[in-house]
Amino acid sequence: xxxxxxxxxxxxxxxxxxxxxxxxxxxxxxxxxxxxxxxxxxxxxxxxxxxxxxxxxxxxxxxxxxxxxxxxxxxxxxxxxxxxxxxxxxxxxxxxxxxxxxxxxxxxxxxxxxxxxxxxxxxxxxxxxxxxxxxxxxxxxxxxxxxxxxxxxxxxxxxxxxxxxxxxxxxxxxxxxxxxxxxxxxxxxxxxxxxxxxxxxxxxxxxxxxxxxxxxxxxxxxxxxxxxxxxxxxxxxxxxxxxxxxxxxxxxxxxxxxxxxxxxxxxxxxxxxxxxxxxxxxxxxxxxxxxx
Amino acid sequence: xxxxxxxxxxxxxxxxxxxxxxxxxxxxxxxxxxxxxxxxxxxxxxxxxxxxxxxxxxxxxxxxxxxxxxxxxxxxxxxxxxxxxxxxxxxxxxxxxxxxxxxxxxxxxxxxxxxxxxxxxxxxxxxxxxxxxxxxxxxxxxxxxxxxxxxxxxxxxxxxxxxxxxxxxxxxxxxxxxxxxxxxxxxxxxxxxxxxxxxxxxxxxxxxxxxxxxxxxxxxxxxxxxxxxxxxxxxxxxxxxxxxxxxxxxxxxxxxxxxxxxxxxxxxxxxxxxxxxxxxxxxxxxxxxxxxxxxxxxxxx
Numbered sequence: 001x002x003x004x005x006x007x008x009x010x011x012x013x014x015x016x017x018x019x020x021x022x023x024x025x026x027x028x029x030x031x032x033x034x035x036x037x038x039x040x041x042x043x044x045x046x047x048x049x050x051x052x053x054x055x056x057x058x059x060x061x062x063x064x065x066x067x068x069x070x071x072x073x074x075x076x077x078x079x080x081x082x083x084x085x086x087x088x089x090x091x092x093x094x095x096x097x098x099x100x101x102x103x104x105x106x107x108x109x110x111x112x113x114x115x116x117x118x119x120x121x122x123x124x125x126x127x128x129x130x131x132x133x134x135x136x137x138x139x140x141x142x143x144x145x146x147x148x149x150x151x152x153x154x155x156x157x158x159x160x161x162x163x164x165x166x167x168x169x170x171x172x173x174x175x176x177x178x179x180x181x182x183x184x185x186x187x188x189x190x191x192x193x194x195x196x197x198x199x200x201x202x203x204x205x206x207x208x209x210x211x212x213x214x215x216x217x218x219x220x221x222x223x224x225x226x227x228x229x230x231x232x233x234x235x236x237x238x239x240x241x242x243x244x245x246x247x248x249x250x251x252x253x254x255x256x257x258x259x260x261x262x263x264x265x266x267x268x269x270x271x272x273x274x275x276x277x278x279x280x281x282x283x284x285x286x287x288x289x290x291x292x
Numbered sequence: 293x294x295x296x297x298x299x300x301x302x303x304x305x306x307x308x309x310x311x312x313x314x315x316x317x318x319x320x321x322x323x324x325x326x327x328x329x330x331x332x333x334x335x336x337x338x339x340x341x342x343x344x345x346x347x348x349x350x351x352x353x354x355x356x357x358x359x360x361x362x363x364x365x366x367x368x369x370x371x372x373x374x375x376x377x378x379x380x381x382x383x384x385x386x387x388x389x390x391x392x393x394x395x396x397x398x399x400x401x402x403x404x405x406x407x408x409x410x411x412x413x414x415x416x417x418x419x420x421x422x423x424x425x426x427x428x429x430x431x432x433x434x435x436x437x438x439x440x441x442x443x444x445x446x447x448x449x450x451x452x453x454x455x456x457x458x459x460x461x462x463x464x465x466x467x468x469x470x471x472x473x474x475x476x477x478x479x480x481x482x483x484x485x486x487x488x489x490x491x492x493x494x495x496x497x498x499x500x501x502x503x504x505x506x507x508x509x510x511x512x513x514x515x516x517x518x519x520x521x522x523x524x525x526x527x528x529x530x531x532x533x534x535x536x537x538x539x540x541x542x543x544x545x546x547x548x549x550x551x552x553x554x555x556x557x558x559x560x561x562x563x564x565x566x567x568x569x570x571x572x573x574x575x576x577x578x579x580x581x582x583x584x585x586x587x588x589x590x591x592x593x
Contacts (some may be wrong), residue, residue, distance in 0.1 A: 008393070024398070025395075028392050028395050028396055029396065029399075030370045031392055032389070032392050032393065032396070032403050035389055035407070036402075036403055036406040036407065038464070039406045039407050039410060039464070039467075039468070040406050040409070041408075042410075042418075042421045042422065042425055042464075043409065043413075043421070045421070045424070045425065045432050046417075046421045046424070049424065057430055058430050060435040060438075061527065079568045102312055102315075104313060105308050105312075106309060106312045108308070109305050109309055110309075113302075113304065113305035113308075114298075114301065114305075115301065115305040116302070117301040117305065118305075121309065121313070124316060125312075128316060128320040128321070128324070130576075130577060130580075131320070131523075131573065132525060132567050132569075132572060132573060132576055133525075134525060134549050134552055134572055135324060135327050135569040135570065135572065135573045136320070136323045136324060136327065136561055137552075137556075137569075138327055138330055138335075138556055138565060138566045138569065139322070139323030139324075139326040139327050139330065140319075140323055140332070141337070141556075141557075142326070142337070142340055142562075143323070144348065145337070145338075146340055147338065160591075161319060162319060164315065165311075165315045165316070166311050167316075167320075180487055184410055195304040195308075198351075199308075208300075212558075218549040220412050223414070224412075224413070224414040224415065226414070226415060226416060226527070226528045227527055227528065227549070227553070230553075231553075231557055241414065242414045242415070242416040242417070242528070243416075243483070245414070245416045245417060245420070246416050246532055246537075249420060249532070250305070256424050256427070256430075258302070259420050259423075259424065260420070260421070260424060263416075263417040263421055265361045266414055266415040266416070266417045267414060267418075270412055270413065270414070271409060271413065273412075274405075274408075274409065274412040275405065278401075278404075278408070279401075280407050281408075281412070282404055282405075282472055284410060285408075285469060285472045285473065286472055286473065286475070286476035287476075
């Protein structure tokens with residue numbers, strides 16, 4: 001609260017009086033605007049290009065002279081884009097559902113139960129955070145080939161399986177369950193509530209905020225995952241959006257209006273999700289980041 | 293037989309953990325150990341086995357490291373370059389933006405959203421948008437440069453500029469994340485420290501040097517480690533911004549992970565690729581440990 005005013009005031013104090021303060025505020029806004037413009041312009045340019053007919057690309061103009069939806073029509077009808085959307089949604093929803101359920105249940109157990117091997121299990125899970133995904137892709141690929149997770153419908157599982165439980169999420173949920181009083185759980189136990197019931201009806205409702213943050217981050221992460229889906233999905237019909245997009249470029253190297261249309265199609269839905277949930281996403285980053 | 297309350301608790305705990313235990317053993321621990329094993333073999337992807345070759349794959353990587361024009365040498369030197377350019381740029385720019393954002397109230401949310409938006413966008417889409425911006429002649433940058441009478445730049449088309457061009461995009465994409473973490477850290481610094489220092493006659497840069505910076509130290513360490521690791525693992529941007537996804541032009545942008553992908557999944561030299569990932573693992577481990585040790589200084593408040 002007062003931090004904001006004070007650190008603002010401190011720098012302003014070096015200027016001279018009210019005029020200096022106004023000048024510094026103005027400069028702050030000017031600098032931030034230049035930066036924001038650099039962040040936003042690439043997106044705008046992508047969208048603008050996607051509405052331009054091909055001949056307009058060579059001339060420099062901010063707005064399309066004859067805006068068209070033809071690019072969207074062509075991309076959606078001539079590629080597997082709708083299928084890739086579907087795949088990305090399936091994979092992201094499945095992983096996110098699993099993550100939210102399991103990370104919560106495991107975090108809860110590691111926080112609220114006493115049992116032999118507890119610390120070992122917790123450390124064993126945390127230790128996996130030190131292993132980069134890149135080190136696992138070759139063994140995962142080997143497993144996927146051996147168990148046929150890289151053909152047919154099994155590809156959905158093949159793409160999703162690395163992300164169904166996350167050590168970071170378990171850690172986060174465990175931290176949050178620390179804030180749930182044990183007395184509450186014991187009271188429910190006295191009333192004869194089952195252990196599953198206690199977790200689902202008391203633990204979960206009290207940690208919904210953390211679960212929501214976890215869900216949003218996992219959804220975004222899975223939606224944008226690239227290296228592993230690229231490796232494991234062997235059939236075009238099972239590509240996720242980023243993988244499909246990457247192959248799409250290979251097929252239309254110089255047709256920038258089509259590539260920008262495809263990039264818009266891939267990024268706009270998630271940008272909308274972000275805009276709707278921006279408050280929670282940004283708060284969640286600050287929260288999880290500082291805990292880490 | 294009736295179980296005691298404690299025994300029941302233990303049973304429930306293991307029941308709740310069962311799926312996760314299976315997952316962590318089969319999907320995390322076993323593959324991690326298996327990759328050390330594969331790295332010691334002449335692994336055949338299609339058979340799922342291969343003869344034991346000991347440290348030969350590591351020896352091959354070591355040899356390649358010293359061959360002037362080998363892919364792996366380029367990958368390691370480039371990856372070092374990405375980290376050396378990218379991390380400081382990211383840390384300084386993000387801190388600057390966070391300090392500015394901390395000083396405003398009106399439109400603050402709008403700015404945060406703008407700076408964070410690239411972070412939620414797929415790296416592949418980001419790569420293509422920037423390919424289009426960087427494109428000679430018709431690209432937006434070329435046209436803007438033309439208006440400003442700056443000579444046209446080749447960006448990703450030239451071996452001299454390609455790496456820096458990709459670093460710029462990587463920083464652009466992940467800047468918002470660091471900004472938000474910095475901001476959260478700045479907000480945690482008690483206002484009374486600034487007030488006390490101002491009563492003592494300190495102002496401006498001195499407040500920043502003696503209060504903000506030292507108190508932000510844990511955040512800076514955390515972000516430096518995070519950003520270093522993300523630059524060490526650079527893949528999607530490079531694969532989608534270099535010609536044919538091979539880390540060119542003239543290997544000037546290839547990274548360790550891109551070489552893992554190419555050696556493992558294009559040339560099917562899995563043993564060699566696995567050895568590369570083990571090297572990457574140790575590099576990340578070492579950097580994390582060293583940075584945590586050297587950068588975490590304790591301050592008395």
